[in-house]
Amino acid sequence: MILSGLDQDGSAALKAFNEGGGITIVQKLDTAIHPQMPQAAIETVTVNYVLEPRAVAGRLEQIAKQLRQPGKGEPGGLKPRQFE
Numbered sequence: 001m002i003l004s005g006l007d008q009d010g011s012a013a014l015k016a017f018n019e020g021g022g023i024t025i026v027q028k029l030d031t032a033i034h035p036q037m038p039q040a041a042i043e044t045v046t047v048n049y050v051l052e053p054r055a056v057a058g059r060l061e062q063i064a065k066q067l068r069q070p071g072k073g074e075p076g077g078l079k080p081r082q083f084e
Helices: 008-021 037-042 053-065
Strands: 025-027 049-051
Touching: 008 037, 025 037, 025 053, 049 053
Parallel strands: 025 049
Antiparallel strands: none
8 A cells, every 4th residue: 555655665666565466555646745755656556545634534445345255256346546
């Protein structure tokens, strides 16, 4: 998960996490005090979700529920860059 921040230092780690099958979440740019880090992540990584901070907890709860359901394939039918 990448939230508001300066520089691009989170993008490499997020990319590695994504390539390993992890679910990636980035803060919606217009809600970030410092949008540089979320912007860099969106530009360099296939992001699953771009969310407002207040929506992250609910999305994590949905993902956790979907992961507990066997035979559902991809967790929650994730698609790259699902904006909300």
